[in-house]
Amino acid sequence: MSNLRVAMVVPTYNGGDVWKKSAESIRNYFSGDVLVIDSGSKDDTVRIANEMGFSVTGINSRDFNHGGTRNLGLRQVASSNDIVLFMTQDAILNDAHSVESMITMFEADEQLAAVYGRQIPHDDANVIARHARHFNYSDRGYVVSKESGKPLGIKAVFMSNSFSAYRVEIFENLGGFAENTILCEDMLFAANALTAGYKVGYVADAVVKHSHNYTAGEEFSRYFDIGVFHQEQSWIRRDFGGAGGEGKKFILSEIKFVLKRQPFYLIQAFINNVAKFLGYQLGKRYKQLPLSLSKKLSMHKKYWK
Template identity: 50%
Template sequence: MQLIQTILIIPTYNAGELGRTCFKHILAQSVKPSVVVIDSGSTDDTVIWAKRSGFDVYSIDKQTFNHGGTRNQAVKFAGKSAEILIFMTQDAILADTNAIEKLLKPFEDKDVAAVCGRQLPHSNATPLAAHARLFNYPAKSSVKSQQDIAELGIKCAFMSNSFAAYRRSVFEELGGFPDNTILAEDMYLTAKMILAGYKVAYCAEACVYHSHNYTLTQEFKRYFDTGVFQSQNYWLRQKFGRLNGEGTRFVLSECKYLWNNKRLWLFRAVGMTFAKYFGFKLGFYYQYFPMSLNKKLSMHKTYWTKLNDK
């Protein structure tokens, strides 16, 4: 494969041992990207370890962090040399030494503007977290375009910046990520790419270990924020439609998985499903609630602080 100039960007905050492991696996890659760490005021040794790893480190105030704006800021810090922008999170561990090389492979198609890698559950993942990764990140690669919207709905724009790459020319053409979004900056930009006529790829061969063992409260708050995002970006539903039964398929798949593996977790799964549903519904109608309540219900509280300051 022709050598592609790449920059890898990682937002960090108190990354801890998992972050150090993330850094080590990046250094062991067959393809060596330049690495930019944008740190939101870590109080542990994250910055020290990043610098020891030879990464460029930029520090910002914790209260200024935003999923889209902070990543855009990191792209500006990174300069103009890279053809491909790779994004990871501090808790994603590259699964093998060729993961980044594999992630770049789909860009051989000049119409591909973004690539998402496969996420595997961490070794300590709960059955619910493990199933979520198996359901959302299948073992088969795919390429999506406008032609797939009718069949896939909003799933056509699925992307995750825990391990994803973007063609820089298209990234800049479309204005990058939204500067102020509560989450899902990756889906926002991917949707714009598809609507602009580009393709997006899912590369099942490029893997990271990444999962979250959310509590019932955390799951509620995460889906509250998802509802806020969907409400604020209603154009996504207008252009892509809804999930076309994806939620039902997920629940049925989860029940089957738990029945075959961890039956006692079925009771917890029921609670999680209701938490997600009500969290999303409340988030979708967030504008009818006072700012103070929205902040309490949200996982990303600094978003509301910044919103209130405007």
Template identity: 45%
Template sequence: MEDAKRLGIKACFFSDSFAAYRLDALEQVGGFPERAIVGEDVIVAAKLLRAGWKIAYVADACVYHSHDLTPLQEMRRYFDIGVFHARESWILREFGKPEGEGLRFLRSELRYLWQHAPWRIPESFLRAALKYFGYRLGRAERWLPLGLKRWLSLQKHFWDREAEELRARKRGDRARGE
């Protein structure tokens, strides 16, 4: 947790696409959550840090992992990240908000594109705007209708399950005469 002050939200950043966990540590914090739209790896990492465990980023470990998303898919991915941050707000309170990370990334990307692919700069601005829009909508998801959330999301199954749980609660309320 000592790195949380210095690194902010990056202290609990974790990529489960290439990760190893100590079983006893994972079990101590309750394992992976059953109901997370995305970010189950970050939830576990934050809980591990909170419980006094350490996590490590090993720069010389190699894996190829990418998301080849269209701009609309990228907006949907960031909607899901916004939902994750809204529903797991304790992580932002304890580790800090990602404010400014998107802008830092955009600046870095623009510097690279200026030198290597300047014709892609307009696309970079479009993607950045869509990611920001998606993220902000995700953070406000509690005020959006379920059908719109499902359309905005890459994780359709998450919202299908949420809809089924809502229907089950309504059936239960009717059965009790409420």
């Protein structure tokens, strides 16, 4: 049994039925303190959290910020914990071993700043969403420094707060998550951690169910925001490199995956990929667009206020 003290923070807003499943999985498979930061839910999200015995802090929905809200949660539990886990309201823990695997990683290496776990698709995931999880989350874990992560390129700094864990001491030393980024506060932290000489990792046997059946419009908006992030944080690609042909590999893999299972989804996959490409390219050029148009194209509209 680990001697590290561990808490969990979960931001919520109108979590719906999937939050109930997520909350039940947390209660079943995690024995530490759980803090929910709720942004003014109007459904049963807070009631479910209370029934599960979680602590709840409420904030105004207009004050939600991907990095800032998580910083708030970590500050509230930091004094009595060594590690803080983050989950999203739509991620469902697979088993108790998943949390244990993450914590074990920190015991093995004091320079390890953060790790993220494997995501498998929800039961209702369509074939496109299933392939995305199949391609992006392998069955091989790793721990890298800036030097050892060079062969991975920009993938060395990939991090997902849908299921992740951070060492509190290093997190605070690095100033926590950025509060002025449109998304990818987790990736930005990982890049800062590697640059500062720490390590980050991926735990393949720490598993949650988490996926999205995005429409082409949603993919466009999501990749518009990713393009904005990469434009604003261009130093990450400069210092860590690009994806090294991953886009082409992804498309070829997706074609094979979809053809084998549900070939009639190929047209939708093609449309989604075109939407991703266009959204990303426009996002990288957001400074040339009117502010009102950027806000309209973006998935995270509060960023543009």
